[in-house]
Amino acid sequence: MSWCSCYFDTPVPDFSRVTIVLPWDLDPTLAAFPKTPAEGQLLVLETRAKVHALPWHRQKLTLVVSALRHFVDERRAAGFHVEHVVADDYASGIRDWASRMKPRSLHLTEPREWAIDRRLRALSNELPLVLHPDGGEGGHFLISRDDFRAWANTQRGQLRMDRFYPEVRRRLGLLVDAKGRPEGGQWSFDAENREHARGVKPPPIPWFEPDALTTRVKRWAQLVAPWGKAEPFGWPVTRAQALTWLDDFVAHRLPNFGPYEDAIRSDAPFLLHSLLSVPLNLGLLKPIELARAAEEKFRRGELSLASAEGFIRQVIGWREFMRGVYWLLMPGLRDANQLGAQRPLPRFFWEPERTDLQCLREAISAVRDTGYTHHIRRLMIICNYATLAGLTPHAVSQWFWAGFVDAYEWVELPNVVGMGLFGTDAFTSKPYVGAAAYIKRQSGLSARGRGPAAARHEGACARCRYDPDERVGPNACPYNALYWTFLDTHRERLAGNLRMRQLLGNLDRFEGDQLKAIRATAETHLATLEPSPHWAFDEDAG
Numbered sequence: 001m002s003w004c005s006c007y008f009d010t011p012v013p014d015f016s017r018v019t020i021v022l023p024w025d026l027d028p029t030l031a032a033f034p035k036t037p038a039e040g041q042l043l044v045l046e047t048r049a050k051v052h053a054l055p056w057h058r059q060k061l062t063l064v065v066s067a068l069r070h071f072v073d074e075r076r077a078a079g080f081h082v083e084h085v086v087a088d089d090y091a092s093g094i095r096d097w098a099s100r101m102k103p104r105s106l107h108l109t110e111p112r113e114w115a116i117d118r119r120l121r122a123l124s125n126e127l128p129l130v131l132h133p134d135g136g137e138g139g140h141f142l143i144s145r146d147d148f149r150a151w152a153n154t155q156r157g158q159l160r161m162d163r164f165y166p167e168v169r170r171r172l173g174l175l176v177d178a179k180g181r182p183e184g185g186q187w188s189f190d191a192e193n194r195e196h197a198r199g200v201k202p203p204p205i206p207w208f209e210p211d212a213l214t215t216r217v218k219r220w221a222q223l224v225a226p227w228g229k230a231e232p233f234g235w236p237v238t239r240a241q242a243l244t245w246l247d248d249f250v251a252h253r254l255p256n257f258g259p260y261e262d263a264i265r266s267d268a269p270f271l272l273h274s275l276l277s278v279p280l281n282l283g284l285l286k287p288i289e290l291a292r293a294a295e296e297k298f299r300r301g302e303l304s305l306a307s308a309e310g311f312i313r314q315v316i317g318w319r320e321f322m323r324g325v326y327w328l329l330m331p332g333l334r335d336a337n338q339l340g341a342q343r344p345l346p347r348f349f350w351e352p353e354r355t356d357l358q359c360l361r362e363a364i365s366a367v368r369d370t371g372y373t374h375h376i377r378r379l380m381i382i383c384n385y386a387t388l389a390g391l392t393p394h395a396v397s398q399w400f401w402a403g404f405v406d407a408y409e410w411v412e413l414p415n416v417v418g419m420g421l422f423g424t425d426a427f428t429s430k431p432y433v434g435a436a437a438y439i440k441r442q443s444g445l446s447a448r449g450r451g452p453a454a455a456r457h458e459g460a461c462a463r464c465r466y467d468p469d470e471r472v473g474p475n476a477c478p479y480n481a482l483y484w485t486f487l488d489t490h491r492e493r494l495a496g497n498l499r500m501r502q503l504l505g506n507l508d509r510f511e512g513d514q515l516k517a518i519r520a521t522a523e524t525h526l527a528t529l530e531p532s533p534h535w536a537f538d539e540d541a542g
């Protein structure tokens with residue numbers, strides 16, 4: 001069943017060339033789109049299946065639906081004929097509409113999600129469907145799926161981002177000299193970008209006041225979506241707003257992005273991050289726009305190479321790499337679980353006040369309140385805990401997909417299952433795990449103790465009920481006990497990795513029953529975890 005939003009008294013055009021628009025295709029410059037109203041029409045789809053597929057965060061549902069409806073309004077204002085259809089699912093919506101309207105050709109940018117891609121590709125057996133690859137300088141991805149696969153085929157063994165990234169830099173001519181050599185003599189300045197951000201005052205984020213359309217969608221999302229605070233909602237929902245954010249980030253936060261990329265601060269949830277994954281993943285910005293903006297600022301002498309390179313590496317390196325890996329490893333990636341982790345998702349992922357681990361409570365509260373937390377909290381607070389506690393990668397991945405405003409399967413799945421929980425070693429060489437010392441250091445607290453007193457509001461460890469310097473007993477930080485227990489449990493498997501070998505060697509330094517006591521502390525903590533309430537998840541829906 002589907003309904004059509006066009007009125008019966010408006011002349012129905014001759015549907016010669018129709019572009020199907022999915023929620024993340026909000027860019028009329030994509031190859032699938034007509035360039036003038038005379039050239040073709042648009043078929044914009046929303047589906048009930050997608051709305052109910054996962055327990056979406058209310059701001060996520062508001063964002064995606066509001067951005068799509070703004071796009072409909074903008075295209076109509078530009079003179080295009082837009083059919084806006086709400087269907088049960090994408091395939092039946094397209095099939096029903098096409099059987100009534102008999103378009104001569106249908107154009108679609110390759111869908112970004114594996115299940116939707118499979119179903120819509122299959123439609124080409126019955127409909128005049130033309131699929132447009134998404135990959136190239138003007139696209140939402142810079143490297144096509146085929147090109148990534150071709151690159152992967154040249155790699156022996158594991159795939160590595162640091163081998164892929166220079167190729168993309170060279171191909172795009174970004175931060176390279178005339179001979180294709182990296183600016184500054186090295187490809188990555190990651191080692192210089194690890195400072196804590198004690199005392200740093202991040203510039204404010206220019207949030208947007210919701211307009212009437214967004215307010216209507218927000219009210220609806222509040223009823224339909226089960227989780228997350230609906231407001232304040234300030235995410236960009238149009239291309240113009242996305243560009244305002246890009247300019248603001250480049251002017252005010254990018255200059256210090258590099259050094260504080262890996263920092264964690266209790267009182268500064270966004271730090272100097274761009275938040276641009278949100279408009280980028282909807283198609284409101286192109287990755288090349290972000291990368292060129294950073295490069296140009298560097299070339300004007302207004303930005304350090306470390307910050308320019310650090311930001312560009314995220315956008316053209318990590319983002320493209322994760323997307324490539326997703327298409328290479330699906331559908332098996334969903335169930336990748338090489339460490340055999342079986343613990344269900346704890347309830348505090350949905351109700352963060354139920355955990356007394358201060359850093360974890362702050363990170364998950366940020367997600368509940370805004371649908372966002374930055375990379376290091378995702379990786380080294382949430383996923384670090386999930387890996388150490390042996391949570392099932394699939395369950396953690398579903399939580400990320402539902403809960404983050406920038407999450408779509410193509411990007412959250414490889415990040416959570418591969419990078420975050422080491423469910424596969426196909427593209428990460430070792431687990432990203434650390435004990436409380438790492439969290440303290442990145443929060444700007446001193447190596448031992450919880451000082452300095454002046455920074456207490458900045459570092460979670462300074463205000464936690466647990467002692468970050470203890471490994472054993474009821475007051476010991478659970479990250480510590482879980483960390484050593486994890487290394488001990490997976491010792492044999494991890495010993496194959498050179499970088500892990502030294503850490504594993506530390507296990508032998510524990511005397512007498514120390515390791516036993518550490519394991520008992522970890523077990524006591526794990527026994528306190530309540531399983532998550534049951535939510536319906538249907539990852540294939542849409």
Ligand SMILES: Cc1cc2nc3c(=O)[nH]c(=O)nc-3n(C[C@H](O)[C@H](O)[C@H](O)COP(=O)(O)OP(=O)(O)OC[C@H]3O[C@@H](n4cnc5c(N)ncnc54)[C@H](O)[C@@H]3O)c2cc1C
Nearest residue numbers: 273274275276277314315318319375379406407412415420
């Ligand atoms: C467990 C986990 C889950 C993640 N889930 C998502 C997700 O659902 N959606 C998402 O877009 N990113 C995800 N990431 C990657 C990264 O954390 C986010 O892109 C970033 O935090 C978004 O915030 P930002 O725009 O402020 O990023 P910034 O720190 O400003 O970085 C700039 C841009 O680089 C890109 N980027 C950086 N790292 C990655 C990466 N590892 N993978 C893909 N793109 C990257 C993003 O587009 C981001 O906007 C995840 C990372 C981890 C460790």
Ligand code: SF4
Nearest residue numbers: 357359460461464477
């Ligand atoms: S002491 Fe441990 S649990 Fe508490 S904030 Fe620090 S790292 Fe997190």
